[in-house]
Amino acid sequence: DAKTTQPTSMDCAEGRAANLPCNHSTISGNEYVYWYRQIHSQGPQYIIHGLKNNETNEMASLIITEDRKSSTLILPHATLRDTAVYYCIVRVAGEAAGNKLTFGGGTRVLVKP
Amino acid sequence: DTAVSQTPKYLVTQMGNDKSIKCEQNLGHDTMYWYKQDSKKFLKIMFSYNNKELIINETVPNRFSPKSPDKAHLNLHINSLELGDSAVYFCASSLGLAGGRREQYFGPGTRLTVT
Numbered sequence: 001d002a003k004t005t006q007p008t009s010m011d012c013a014e015g016r017a018a019n020l021p022c023n024h025s026t027i028s029g030n031e032y033v034y035w036y037r038q039i040h041s042q043g044p045q046y047i048i049h050g051l052k053n054n055e056t057n058e059m060a061s062l063i064i065t066e067d068r069k070s071s072t073l074i075l076p077h078a079t080l081r082d083t084a085v086y087y088c089i090v091r092v093a094g095e096a097a098g099n100k101l102t103f104g105g106g107t108r109v110l111v112k113p
Numbered sequence: 114d115t116a117v118s119q120t121p122k123y124l125v126t127q128m129g130n131d132k133s134i135k136c137e138q139n140l141g142h143d144t145m146y147w148y149k150q151d152s153k154k155f156l157k158i159m160f161s162y163n164n165k166e167l168i169i170n171e172t173v174p175n176r177f178s179p180k181s182p183d184k185a186h187l188n189l190h191i192n193s194l195e196l197g198d199s200a201v202y203f204c205a206s207s208l209g210l211a212g213g214r215r216e217q218y219f220g221p222g223t224r225l226t227v228t
Binding site: 042045046085098099102 | 117144154156157163168169203205209214215216217218219220221222
């Protein structure tokens with residue numbers, strides 16, 4: 001599985017956009033970029049995923065560079081409840097991979113009032 | 114209306130004991146997983162089952178034995194518990210294995226403490 005690199009931590013102001021970068025320079029053509037987050041003491045929560053195109057849903061936007069070697073998760077208006085560890089994961093799409101998620105260290109995001 | 118539920122939420126036991134953690138999902142998914150999150154907060158997959166068939170077994174000691182009685186349940190039985198088994202165990206489920214949108218839904222976790 002392709003490895004991802006994320007900053008260890010970042011702070012952002014409540015109400016402002018939070019931009020979380022992720023580097024996945026060894027990503028292959030059949031690998032998707034997924035984002036999950038884990039709020040303290042809870043199970044991880046799916047946020048968004050993409051292959052090549054930028055994606056948006058009710059939680060966030062995902063911007064993937066044209067060469068697919070990096071991506072940015074955007075939380076448009078961060079709230080205190082967005083404080084969590086955010087994981088960028090590269091997932092192989094083929095059935096043989098078993099939909100396995102390999103979690104790294106993630107980015108610890110602290111939203112401040 | 115919990116989508117993925119686990120019991121118990123907390124489990125405190127002594128070394129050498131055998132214990133089980135149960136997981137149930139009501140999402141109609143066909144694939145279920147067990148993950149372990151250790152004290153350093155790293156999440157690692159242990160097992161996955163698709164339609165009750167073992168798909169992933171990530172070099173987990175054979176003291177750990179998952180059992181899937183049906184597609185909605187995946188239980189984890191641990192024999193001869195060791196101190197190093199102390200962790201939070203998360204169950205998850207998804208629909209299908211291949212292709213695009215295969216997000217996993219996680220349960221609330223079971224905190225296992227071995228003394």
